[in-house]
Amino acid sequence: MTSTRADSGRGRFALPAGVAWSNYALLAIFVVLVVVFCLTVPHFATWANFANVLQRNSIIGIVACGMLLMIILGGFDLSVGAVGAASSVVAAALIVHVSMPFGIIAALLLGLGVGIVNGFFIAKIGINPFVTTLATQVLVTGIMFVGTAAQPVYGVPESFTWLGLGRIGPIPVPTIIFAAVAILTWAILRFTTFGHHVYIVGGNKLAARLAGINVDRVTILTYGLGGLFAGIAGVVLLGQTNIGQPASAADWPLTAIAAVVVGGVPLSGGVGKVGGAVLGTLLLGIIANALNLLGVSPFWQPAVTGAVILVAVGIDSYQRRRLERR
Amino acid sequence: MSEGTRTMLLDMQQIRKSFAAGPVLHGVNFQLARGQIHALVGHNGAGKSTLMKTLGGNFADYSGKILLDGEEVALHTPKQALEKGVAMIYQDFSLIPDLSVADNIGLGRDPRGALPGLISHSALRRRSAEEAEAVGIRLPMDTPVRQLGVAEQQLTEIVRACSQNARILVMDEPTARLAPAERQHLFDVMRNMARNRGVGIIYISHFLEEIREVCDVVTVMRDGRIVETGAASAYSVQDLARLLVGHDEIATIASTSPPRGKTGAPLLEIEGLAVAGRPPVDLAIGAGEIIGIAGLIGSGRTRLARAIIGDVAAAGRVRLAGRDLARRTPQRSADAGLVMVPEDRKVSGLALASDIEENMAATALAPRLSRFGIIRAREKRALVESLIAKFGIRPPDRKRAVGTLSGGNAQKVLVARAVAARPKAMILDQPTAGVDVGAKGELHKLVELSAAEGAAILLISDDLDEILALSHRVAVMVGGRIKEVLPREGLDRASLLAAISQGAPAA
Numbered sequence: 034m035t036s037t038r039a040d041s042g043r044g045r046f047a048l049p050a051g052v053a054w055s056n057y058a059l060l061a062i063f064v065v066l067v068v069v070f071c072l073t074v075p076h077f078a079t080w081a082n083f084a085n086v087l088q089r090n091s092i093i094g095i096v097a098c099g100m101l102l103m104i105i106l107g108g109f110d111l112s113v114g115a116v117g118a119a120s121s122v123v124a125a126a127l128i129v130h131v132s133m134p135f136g137i138i139a140a141l142l143l144g145l146g147v148g149i150v151n152g153f154f155i156a157k158i159g160i161n162p163f164v165t166t167l168a169t170q171v172l173v174t175g176i177m178f179v180g181t182a183a184q185p186v187y188g189v190p191e192s193f194t195w196l197g198l199g200r201i202g203p204i205p206v207p208t209i210i211f212a213a214v215a216i217l218t219w220a221i222l223r224f225t226t227f228g229h230h231v232y233i234v235g236g237n238k239l240a241a242r243l244a245g246i247n248v249d250r251v252t253i254l255t256y257g258l259g260g261l262f263a264g265i266a267g268v269v270l271l272g273q274t275n276i277g278q279p280a281s282a283a284d285w286p287l288t289a290i291a292a293v294v295v296g297g298v299p300l301s302g303g304v305g306k307v308g309g310a311v312l313g314t315l316l317l318g319i320i321a322n323a324l325n326l327l328g329v330s331p332f333w334q335p336a337v338t339g340a341v342i343l344v345a346v347g348i349d350s351y352q353r354r355r356l357e358r359r
Numbered sequence: 360m361s362e363g364t365r366t367m368l369l370d371m372q373q374i375r376k377s378f379a380a381g382p383v384l385h386g387v388n389f390q391l392a393r394g395q396i397h398a399l400v401g402h403n404g405a406g407k408s409t410l411m412k413t414l415g416g417n418f419a420d421y422s423g424k425i426l427l428d429g430e431e432v433a434l435h436t437p438k439q440a441l442e443k444g445v446a447m448i449y450q451d452f453s454l455i456p457d458l459s460v461a462d463n464i465g466l467g468r469d470p471r472g473a474l475p476g477l478i479s480h481s482a483l484r485r486r487s488a489e490e491a492e493a494v495g496i497r498l499p500m501d502t503p504v505r506q507l508g509v510a511e512q513q514l515t516e517i518v519r520a521c522s523q524n525a526r527i528l529v530m531d532e533p534t535a536r537l538a539p540a541e542r543q544h545l546f547d548v549m550r551n552m553a554r555n556r557g558v559g560i561i562y563i564s565h566f567l568e569e570i571r572e573v574c575d576v577v578t579v580m581r582d583g584r585i586v587e588t589g590a591a592s593a594y595s596v597q598d599l600a601r602l603l604v605g606h607d608e609i610a611t612i613a614s615t616s617p618p619r620g621k622t623g624a625p626l627l628e629i630e631g632l633a634v635a636g637r638p639p640v641d642l643a644i645g646a647g648e649i650i651g652i653a654g655l656i657g658s659g660r661t662r663l664a665r666a667i668i669g670d671v672a673a674a675g676r677v678r679l680a681g682r683d684l685a686r687r688t689p690q691r692s693a694d695a696g697l698v699m700v701p702e703d704r705k706v707s708g709l710a711l712a713s714d715i716e717e718n719m720a721a722t723a724l725a726p727r728l729s730r731f732g733i734i735r736a737r738e739k740r741a742l743v744e745s746l747i748a749k750f751g752i753r754p755p756d757r758k759r760a761v762g763t764l765s766g767g768n769a770q771k772v773l774v775a776r777a778v779a780a781r782p783k784a785m786i787l788d789q790p791t792a793g794v795d796v797g798a799k800g801e802l803h804k805l806v807e808l809s810a811a812e813g814a815a816i817l818l819i820s821d822d823l824d825e826i827l828a829l830s831h832r833v834a835v836m837v838g839g840r841i842k843e844v845l846p847r848e849g850l851d852r853a854s855l856l857a858a859i860s861q862g863a864p865a866a
Contacts, residue, residue, distance in 0.1 A: 224736070226729045233721050236710025243670060243701045243708075244721045244776060245693025303712040 058348070059297050059309065063316050070323045077326055084205055088198070090318035091207035092266045093288050094311060098218040099262030100289040101310040106255045107235040107302025108155065108162035112170035113263035114285035116147050118278070119177045120267030125186040125277025128193065141264045147173060148260020152253030170286070177279050186277030197272025207269050214262060219307040231255055236303030291338065292317055295345045317341065366429035368393045368559040369527055374423035376409055383409045385583045386423070391527065391559040396549060398562050398570040398591060401580035402603055407563060410580070411529050415447045416440030427526070446520030447529045454512060456505035460498050461487035464519045490522040495551050510541035517548065521558070528552070529561045534569060535657035546573045565655045567596045567860040581605055600857040622648035622831055626815040627697065627784040632675035634659070634666045637839035639675055644784065644815040649806070651818045651830030653859050659839035660819045661702055664786045668692040668699050680783055694726050696783035700774050700790055702819070708773045711762030715752065716743045718761050718772050723779040746775040751801055767798030774802060784815040791825060803829060823852050835859055
C-alpha cells in the first residue's frame with residue numbers, strides 16, 4: 034500500500050504498482066494461511082496430509098489451467114464438467130472393450146473435439162461463451178446418459194488406478210500430471226505466438242483483428258485446449274475411481290472458475306498468469322482440508338469457499354477500482 | 360435589425376470557461392432570436408462545443424450571464440437546462456434501442472396508470488402520437504427504435520425534445536449521416552418548428568453549403584472567440600472557409616513547404632473498391648508516396664480503410680506490389696505487408712492491459728518474430744527496444760501496461776506496431792488524434808521516414824494541417840466517393856476545407 038501512496042503524485046503510474054501488489058497479496062495470503070494452519074490445525078503439517086491435498090486438488094488444477102486460457106481470452110467454459118465425465122466414461126468403456134492406450138487417446142480427442150466445437154460456435158457463429166458452453170454441457174451430458182443408460186461403466190483393470198492414486202516417490206501421480214499441464218500452459222503463454230495472441234485478443238478483440246491477428250483461429254484453439262485439459266482431467270478422474278461414472282464432475286466448471294478468479298485473474302480478460310490459477314486452486318484446497326481436519330461439517334465447505342471468493346476477489350477488484358477512479 | 364431592440368430568446372453574455380489546459384472560451388457573446396435558425400461554425404477546438412455544452416448545463420463553473428427571454432438563469436446541471444427549455448440533440452443518440460418510438464418519446468414522463476407505480480401504455484402511446492403530430496413528424500409509434508434508420512431516430516429525438524417544451528434546440532451535426540432526401544425532410548421540420556412554434560434552433564454543421572440553405576444567421580468561432588456574425592445568405596462557401604481558418608493563418612500554411620522526396624511506381628493499387636451501398640473507389644499510391652484523405656466526419660474514410668485491409672466486405676481489387684490481394688482478411692493483408700494503424704487507440708487500437716512489448720509485437724509476431732509458432736524472444740526484445748528508442752516512448756519500459764501511458768506515448772506504440780511489421784504499405788487512420796504537439800511532430804517525422812524508406816502511405820486525418828504537411832497528393836472524399844485527387848501544390852487550408860465541405864453528405 035505504501036508504494037501506491039508514494040506514487041500518487043504521478044497518477045498514471047499508480048496502476049502497475051497496484052497490480053504488482055495484488056499479485057504478491059495472493060501469495061502472502063497463501064503463505065500466511067499455510068503457516069496459521071500448520072500451527073493451529075492438528076495433523077495439517079504432515080507430508081501425508083500435503084500429499085493428500087495435492088492429490089485431491091490436482092484434477093481441478095488441470096481443469097483450471099484450461100479455464101485460465103479461456104478466461105484470459107475473455108470467455109470461460111461451462112462444459113468442462115460434462116466433458117470430464119464423458120471422457121472418463123469413454124475411456125472406461127474403451128479400456129474394457131478395446132485397449133488402454135486407445136481408451137486414453139479417444140478420451141483426450143473427445144475433450145479436444147468438444148472444445149473445438151465450442152470455439153467454432155463462439156468464433157464463427159457468434160454465440161456468446163456462456164450460452165455456447167451451457168448448450169454443449171447439456172448436450173454432452175445428455176448423449177452420455179443415453180449411451181450408458183445412466184449406468185456406471187465397471188471393469189477397468191485395477192492397475193489403472195496408478196494414474197489417479199499412485200505415487201512417484203513421495204509425489205502423487207495426478208500432481209505430476211497437473212504440474213506438467215501447468216508448465217505446458219505457462220510455456221504456451223510465454224513462448225508461443227498463439228499464447229501472446231490470447232492476451233491481445235482477450236484485451237481488445239477489435240484491435241487484435243485490425244492488427245492482423247486471426248481472432249477466430251486463436252479462439253477455436255483456446256477452447257480446444259480447454260476441452261483437451263478437461264479430457265485429461267477426466268482420465269485422471271477415472272484413475273481415482275476406476276469406474277466410468279456419468280454423474281460425476283458436475284462441479285468442475287464453477288470450481289475451476291473460482292480457482293482462477295481467486296488467483297487474481299479478472300473475468301474481463303486480457304490478463305492472467307498460470308501461477309495465479311495454481312495458487313487459487315491450492316488456496317481453496319487447503320482451506321477445505323483444514324476445515325475437514327478441524328471436524329467442521331462438510332456442508333460448511335461450500336459456504337466458506339463462497340466467502341473466500343468474495344473476500345479475495347473483492348479486495349482485488351476494490352483495489353483496481355480505487356486506482357482507476359483517481 | 361429590428362429584433363435587436365426586442366428581448367432575445369437567448370442572450371449569452373461574456374461567457375468564459377477554462378479547463379486544466381487553459382481557457383477555451385474568452386468572453387463569448389451569443390444571441391438567438393425566437394424562430395431563428397442560427398448556424399454555429401468553427402474548426403475542431405474553436406470552442407463551439409464548449410459553448411453549447413455550457414448552454415446545456417454541462418459545466419457548473421462557467422462565468423458570464425445567460426438570459427432566457429430576458430430573465431437571467433443559472434444552467435449548472437443538464438437537468439436545469441432541460442427545465443428551462445434547452446434541448447440538445449447529439450450525434451450519438453440518447454435513445455433506448457429496444458423500446459418503441461412511443462416509449463422513447465415519453466421517456467421519464469410516464470403517464471399514471473390505474474394504480475400508483477403502473478403505466479398506462481395506451482395513454483403513453485396516444486400522447487406520444489399527438490406530440491409527434493404537433494410538430495408535423497410522422498413516425499411508426501410501435502416500432503423499436505433499433506429498427507429505425509438514422510433519420511427516423513433523429514426525428515424521434517426531436518419529438519422528444521419538443522414534447523418537453525423546448526424553446527431552444529441545439530443540433531450537433533444532424534445531417535452527417537443522412538441521405539439527401541432525409542436532409543430535406545429534416546430541414547422542413549426545422550423550418551416548421553422555427554416559423555410556426557417560435558423555437559430557436561442552433562445548428563452546428565461542417566457542411567457549409569447547408570448553412571446557406573437552411574439557416575438565417577451564421578456565427579463563426581475561432582480560438583474561443585466569435586469572429587463574425589451575419590445573415591447566412593451574405594456569405595459564400597469560400598467566405599466561410601476563409602473565416603474559419605483566419606487570414607493570418609493562411610499565410611503561414613501557404614509558406615509551409617510541401618513534402619519533399621521522390622515517389623516511385625504504384626505500390627498499392629485500389630481498383631473499383633466498393634463497400635456495400637457506396638460508389639467504387641480507385642486510387643494508386645506510389646512507393647514512398649503519402650496520400651492524404653480529407654473528408655468530413657461520416658464521409659466514409661474509415662470504412663474505406665477497413666475495406667482495403669479486408670476487415671469490411673467490399674467488391675473490387677487491391678494490389679500490393681503487383682500482387683493481387685484476393686480474399687483479404689486483416690491477417691492476410693498484414694502477412695502480405697499491408698498494415699493499418701486504426702483510429703481511436705482505446706477502442707480499436709490497443710490491448711490496454713497488456714504491456715508495450717506485447718502490443719508493439721502483435722502484428723510482427725507471427726510473420727517476423729517466430730519460428731514454428733515459438734517466439735524468438737531475443738529478437739522480439741531487441742526490436743521492441745529499438746522501436747521504443749526510435750519513437751522516443753516514455754517511460755522506456757517495455758513491460759509497462761499500455762493503459763498507463765499518456766495519449767501521445769500510447770499512440771506511438773500503435774504506430775510502432777505497424778512499423779515493426781516492416782510494411783510495404785500503411786494506412787494511418789487519425790494517427791495523431793488527441794496527441795500533444797511535441798509527440799505529433801515526432802510522429803510526423805516517423806511517418807515521413809517510413810515513406811522515405813519506400814512505404815506507400817494512406818493518411819486519413821481530420822486535421823487539415825496534418826494532411827497538408829505530410830501528403831504528396833490529397834484525395835477529397837465526399838459521400839463515400841473520392842471526388843478528386845489534388846496535387847499538394849497550390850492547396851491551402853481554406854481551399855481544402857472548401858473542397859471537402861461542398862457537395863452532399865453521405866448518401
